[in-house]
Amino acid sequence: MYWTIALIIYVIIAMGMVISLLVNGIKPAKTLAWLLAIFTIPVAGILLYWMIGRNRRKYSWKDIQEDIAINNYLKKIQRNQDSVETLDMDSKGFAKLTRLIEKNNGFKPTKNNDVTILKDGKATFDAIFEALEAADKYIYLLYYIFEEGELADRLIALFKKKVKKGVKVKIIYDGVGSYSLSKKYISKLKSIGVEVYPFLPFKLGRFLASINYRNHRKIIIVDGKVAFTGGINISDKYLKGDLVLGKWHDMHLRLRGASVRELQVVFEIDWFLVSGDNSEFDRELPPLREKVGNQIVQIVYGGPDDYFSPIGQTYFAMINNAKKYIYITNPYIIPGTAILKSLEVAANSGIDVRLLVSANADSVLVNWSVRSYFESFLLAGVKIYLFPEGFLHSKIIVSDDNLVSIGTANMDIRSFEQNYEVNAMVYDSKTALLLKQEFLNEIEHSIPLDYKSFKNRPYIERLKEGFAKIFSPLL
Incomplete structure (x- = not known):
């Protein structure tokens, strides 16, 4: 019965x-x-x-009041943006791309920015701690992985000093990515006056509904003047490496100028979602006129609550807009049909399409899934290189000597549809040429793949790859 x-x-x-x-x-x-x-x-x-x-666009934990508050705030941001005129972007050939991002996110390209590329952990954390030491109003941090260790100890000592001087410190950490962060450390943060919240922590009532939707963003905002984003988390492995993969290689950005506000808006929306505090939405926003540089930057962010996939569409548009070349560095290239076909079409039409992927992976299943697309790519003329030294974790696209994307998003379904991600689009030849040369230097020390040789790989490898493809939405 x-x-x-x-x-x-x-x-x-x-x-x-x-x-x-x-x-x-x-x-x-x-x-x-x-x-x-x-x-x-x-x-x-x-x-x-x-x-x-489940379709998160239909089953969102955000209620109607939250949506209204966020939309109204974004409209206020749009009214105060110091943006590049559409004519300027037309002349640069980016009008369609910038309009796409603005349609999806509400952010326009901003001028008068200063962009600094930060390679690997030491350069990144040197710049971060320099900026944090100079803070006199507020420090905002949002990280997918926040691990205890030497970096975390340095941060808590700095926060203690800053809070005593009246600096407001807010931290968001992902409930799954930062699962190892101890209650003792969190309590210590709160005891010194830091406001700290987890993003979608483990809760029995919504465990199954939310475990697969993570906040993968990495953002630091200092006084609304300096911001950081990219692939590097708060973890000692970015300085010391780890026993299995060795040294972790990654790229990060330091931003100054009008683009800082866009990143701060992304943080403030997430802060509202985790804390319920929307006081930041009520602040008056003076126009940003100070010129700190001459680079054009546009922030693009996305998550499972978006009807369209802002970052997936941005990657798709970048590939389709490429005239000469598009070079992609990413450890997790597990494309859906649209991205797969756009890369194949670009290569078949004579565009120089190159992929730089880490030879070593932090997940066997992910590694099989990534490699399952190699044969199709190689047949279309896409050039693939395996980076052999340590673990290459960067998420970079550079195209045509004038366009760069750096951020947190991988080229996979999880980043497009399931995770909360953020990227910086930099419309600047100096930055593009720097990263192009960095890419060319890296492939000199990497392993090129050949279609005929790869096609003859053992049958057991093909079987593993086919198996892994089934689970690609989870990876």
């Missing part, structure tokens, strides 16, 4: 999910795959769908 009741309940739940898929499903292939999973994998199929298959 109990089994009969359980079966009836299971069927009712399954049918409810089927109806939801039919009503809200966007991609037919994806909808069919979930229908098969629900009916062929008892219990596990439903749990997986609940964790990663």
Whole structure:
């Protein structure tokens, strides 16, 4: 009898999910795959769908009041932006791209910025601590991974000193990415006056609904004048490496100028979501006229609550807009159909398309999934290089000597649809040429792949790759 009741309940739940898929499903292939999973994998199929298959645009934990408050704040930001005129961007060939980002995020390209490229951990943390030491009003931090160690100890000592001088310090850490952060450390932060909140921490009532949706952003804001973003987390491995992968290589940005406000807005929205405090939304925003540089920057951010995928669409547009070349450095290139086809079309049409991927991976399953696309890429003429030294964690795209994207987003479904991410678009030849040369230097020390040789890889490797593709939405 109990089994009969359980079966009836299971069927009712399954049918409810089927109806939801039919009503809200966007991609037919994806909808069919979930229908098969629900009916062929008892219990596990439903749990997986609940964790990663639901349309977050329909099932958001944000209520209507939150949406209204955020939208009104973004409108106020737009009215106060010191932006580049559309004519200027037309002459540079970026009008469509900048309008796309503005449509998705509300942010226009801003001028008078100073952009500094920071390579690897030492340069990045030297610049970060220099900026933090100079803070006299506020320090905002948002990190996916915040690990205890020497860096964390230096930060807490600095925060203690700054809070005593009246500097406001706010921290957001991801509830999963920073799972190792101890209660003792968090309590110490609070005891010295730091405001700190986790993003979607483990809670029994919403564990399955939220575990797959993480805040992968890395942001620091100092006094509204200096900002940092990129791929580097708060972890000693960026200085010391680790026993398995060795040295971690990554790129970060220091920004000064009008673009700092855009990054600060992203932080303030996330702060509102974790704390419920929207006091920052009510502040008057004076126009930003101070000229600190001559670089044009536009911030693009996205998350699972966006109807369109802002970062996925931006990557797609960058690939399609490339006239001569597009060089991509990323450890997690697990493209969906659109990105896959756009890279193949670009290569087939004569664009110099090159991918620089870490030869070593922090996940075996991810490594198999990344490699599962190599054969198709190589056949289309995409050049692939494996970086052999340590772990290459950078997320960079450089194109045509005038366009750069650096940030937190990988080139995979998770970054496009499931994680909260942020990238900086830099429309500047000096920055592009610097990173182009860095890319060319790196591939000199990397392993080039050949289509014929790769195609003849062992059958067991192909099997592993095919298996890993199934789980790519989770990776």
